[in-house]
Amino acid sequence: MSSAVEHVELPGVGVRSTFATNSGRHVGVLTHHSGVKELLVYAEDDPDRCAQMMSLDEGEAQAMADLLASAPLSGETSRLLIGTLVVTWLEIDDKWWIHGRTATSVDSEATSLGVVRDGKPISAADAGPLVPGDVVLLAGTAEQIDSAARLLESGP
Amino acid sequence: MTPLVAAVSSDAALVLVELGIAVLIMAGSARLASRFGLSPIPLYLLVGIAIGSGWLPVDPEPSFVETGSLIGVVLLLLTLGLEYSPSELVSNLRRGFxxxxxxxxxxxxxxxxxxxxxxxxxxxxxxLGGVTWVSSSGVVAKTLADLGRLGFRETPTVLSIIVLEDLGMAVYLPIVAALLAGGAFLDGFLLVVGALAVVGVVLVIAVRRAEAVSRIVATPSGEGFLLTILGATLLVAGLAELAQVSAAVGAFLIGTAITGQIAERARDAIDPLRDLFAAIFFLFFGIQIDISSVGEAAGAATLLALVTIVTKYWSARWSAARAGIGKRGRVRAATVLIARGEFSIVIASLGATLEPRLSALAGTYVLITVLAGPLITRLAVRDAPVRIGTERDGDPLPAEPATRAA
Structure with missing residues (x-):
């Protein structure tokens, strides 16, 4: 269910966007002209007042948005949405199942777009065994990406 | 005590030494004020009064201080205009008229x-009506930020009142400037109409052509950018003054015409200059105040402050109630607007020669309200939000928080 978000312009400061949760609490974000965002949680007894606030810079706000928008995936930096198609990139960690195996050894519905090693793109077939620091590019639906990411990390 | 070096003020070394001492005294005032989270304006005024009465053995080069104070007014209004985009001004005018x-x-x-x-x-x-009318944008904005109230639901109402007062000044100042220019009734009337027409035309250009203005001033060179903004502002302010529109309004209009990323850059470039010259403006205003008239003015100023604290409280609470704000929020909105400051002094400085008692009264009045306002709003409602992630929870952010953070 989507909630009605109210946007209010704060002259000289930025834009404040808030909505009420089903439980009656108000939450929101204050976006300053400078790009800094502040997370706002309004008080229960006085809904005009913020009980808690937290400043987030642009990177932190993006990370928070990713966390809220999708299931948390370790090592994932960002997602690109093209309609319903999701493109993402995952950096290989030496604790991952896929470490030392080839990218093609994963049986996933997500499409592997290749591997970036030392800043250079290589096709998944040519990359050979993956080493820590390799970045795997994946495309697919959100579900396909989620399951592929789990496979890469923990194996089948 | 007579100033030590008044007789030889042409000597370059002494000009520098005296200016240095005066600026250092103001530096001490600014540091003291910031330690207590207060506006430095009242201390600058007091330093000015002390210099003007000969209590301090310095007499900074008068022609520099006078010119500097002119530039200070222009930069105060320029940075105020930079805070707002034309669309913000128009939408606030519609909603909050x-x-x-x-x-x-x-x-x-x-x-x-x-x-x-x-x-x-x-x-x-x-x-004097203008002095008691306009709240201090600088003090109110800083108080809201310090107390973590920017996200509160009554804050748009508070900021909207501030914006409307600033817009009101753009109408009020030209009228006063034209009336001060004097002359026969018909001449005065024509001057006022002419001045308002100029403001209207410039405002329309600012709203319609803001992008073009921003593009013209944009340049990658740091000093080229600063000098372009400064030069254009001084030129337009001067021309506005010539046209009896008041230099301050010209600077404000230039500020509103510069928007977006360029406005952000302009603020960063101009802010230090603004701080310096605005301090000189308050100093100059203080120097002109005759200390013997402060005693006379004190009673009247206190009474006027009490009355207008109540009227400001009432009018702001009315607006907050109209916006559907709850009881506690209304009190917050009503008390935060009490402080009068820089613009009351700007208005009073226009009448320094017209009514000698105006400066002392306005100075004392601002002194009272600028100190009382933030204090009253802090004490009236104690509910600053808990700031997660700051060193000590509940602490206000340092000086100006996210509004200026990169």
Whole structure:
């Protein structure tokens, strides 16, 4: 269910966007002209007042948005949405199942777009065994990406 | 005590030494004020009064201080204009017109009546009305940020009143400037109409052509950018003054015409200059105040402050209630707007020669309200939000928080 978000312009400061949760609490974000965002949680007894606030810079706000928008995936930096198609990139960690195996050894519905090693793109077939620091590019639906990411990390 | 070096002020070394001492005294004032989270304006005024009365053995080069104070007014209004985009001004004017009108009626009238009661000329009374009308944008914005209230639901109402007062100044200042220019009734009337027409045309250009203006001033060179903004602002302010529109309004309009990323850059470039020259402006205003008239003015200023604290409280609470704000929020909105500051002094400085008692009264009045305002709003409602992630929870952010953070 989507909630009605109210946007209010704060002259000289930025834009404040808030909505009420089903439980009656108000939450929101204050976006300053400078790009800094502040997370706002309004008080229960006085809904005009913020009980808690937290400043987030642009990177932190993006990370928070990713966390809220999708299931948390370790090592994932960002997602690109093209309609319903999701493109993402995952950096290989030496604790991952896929470490030392080839990218093609994963049986996933997500499409592997290749591997970036030392800043250079290589096709998944040519990359050979993956080493820590390799970045795997994946495309697919959100579900396909989620399951592929789990496979890469923990194996089948 | 006579100033040590008044006789040889042409000596370059002494000019520098005296200016250095004066600026250092102001530096001490600014540091003291920031330690207590207060506005430095009252201390600058006091330093000015002390210098003007010969209590301090310095007499900074008068022609520099006078010119610097002119530049200070222009930069104060330029940075104010930079805060707002034309679309913000227009949308606030549409939504909050009634709030602005009530604010004006409730807070201009006491000053006007007081001036008439003192037996001042009607024009001097109009100036005193302006002094009591306009809240201090700088102090209010800083108080809101310090107390973590930017996200509160009553804050748009508070900021909207501030914006409308600033827009109101863009109409008020040219009228006063034209009236000060004097002449026969018909001449005065034509001047006012002409001045308002100029403001209207420039405002329309600013709203319609803001992008073009921003593009013209944009350049990758740091000093080229600073000098372009500064030069253009001084030129337009000067031309506005020539056209009896008042330099301050010219600078404000330039500020609103510069928007977006360029405005952000311009603020960063101009802010240090603004701080310096605004300090000199307050110093100069203080120097001109005759200390013997402060004693006379103190009683009247206190009474006027008490009355206009109440009227500002009432008008702001009315606006907050109209916006559907709850009881506690209304009190927060009503108390945060009490502080008068830089613009009251700007208005009073226009009438320095017209009514000699105006400066002392306005100075004392600002001293009282600028200190009382933030204090009252802090004590009236104690509910600053808990700031997650700051060193000590509940602490206000340092000086100006996210509004200026990169």
């Amino acid at each position: 009634l709030d602005g009108l009530v604010d004006f009626a409730a807070n201009f009238t006491p000053g006007l009546l007081a001036g008439l009661l003192f037996g001042w000329s009607p024009l001097a009374a109009v100036l």
